[in-house]
Amino acid sequence: MATSSSWFFWAALSACFAALTAILAKLGIQGVDSDFATLFRTVIIVFVLAAFVSLAGKWTDPRLLSPRKVLFLSLSALATGASWVCYFRALQVGAASQVAPVDKFSLVLVAVFAYAFLGERPSWREWLGIGLVAVGVVVIALAGKRATGA
Template sequence: MKPLLMSWQIWALLSAAFAALTAIFAKIGVANIGSDFATFVRTLVILAVLAGLLTVTNGWQGLGTVSPRSGLFLVLSGLATGASWLCYFRALQMGEASRVAPIDKLSVVMVALFAALFLGERLTATGWAGVALIGTGAVLIATGL
C-alpha cells in the first residue's frame, strides 16, 4: 500500500480545499483594493513561498534543463493562469463568492472536454455523466435556479 501523501487523490482534495479557502480569503481581500493589484500581491506571495520551498528542498534547476517544448507550454500555462487569476479576482470583487466559485469550477468540465479533444484522453459514460452533473450543479448554484 502506498503512503497517503503519494496518492494523487489526496493532493487533489488538498487542492480543492485550498481553492475553497482562496475564494473566501480573496473575496475579503479585494474588498477595498483593485482586483488587478490584489492579483499582483497574491502573485508575490506565491513567488516568495515557491522560492522558499525550492530552496529548502534543493529543487532549483537551471533553465537549460527545460526543453523548448516544455518551456513553451509552461509559458502558455503561466499566461493562462495569470488571465484566470485576473478574471477570478475581478469576478469576486463584483459578485458573491458562493456564486463566482461554482462558475470558476466549470473549469472541471472544460478540462474534461479539452483533454478529450487535445490530449486524446477518454472518459467512460459514467465519467461523462459526472462531468455533466458538475456542470449542471455549477450552473444551478450560480444562478439560484
C-alpha cells in the first residue's frame, strides 16, 4: 500500500502514463471508431488489472464490499467510462496537444468538487495554481478555435 509520503511519486507516474495515453491513443485511433477503440482499450485494461490483482495477492471477494462502496465505485466507473468515450472522440477529431490539456481541466473541477463535497480546503497558493491551469486551458481552447477557424 502506498504511504502518504509517496503520493507525489504515484501522481507524477500517473501523469506520465496519461501523457503516453494521449499519444498512443491518437496513433491507434486513426481509422477506428472511437467507441470501439474505447471498448478495446477497456478490455485490455480489465485483463491486465485482473492479472495484476491476482498475482499481487490482492483479490478480495467483491460481495464483502458495503453497499455504499459499491455505489460510489460503480458511479466512479460510469464517470470513467463517460470520460474515456468523450476523450477518444475528442482525440479522433482534435490534436492531442489541444485535447489532453483541455481534458486536464478536470484538475480545476476536482478542486471545486473536493471543496464543495469533501470539505477540502486548498491554500491560496494551491488555488493560484488551479487558477493558472484554468487560464491555460482557456488559452489553449481559444488558440485551437482560431487555428481551426471555428
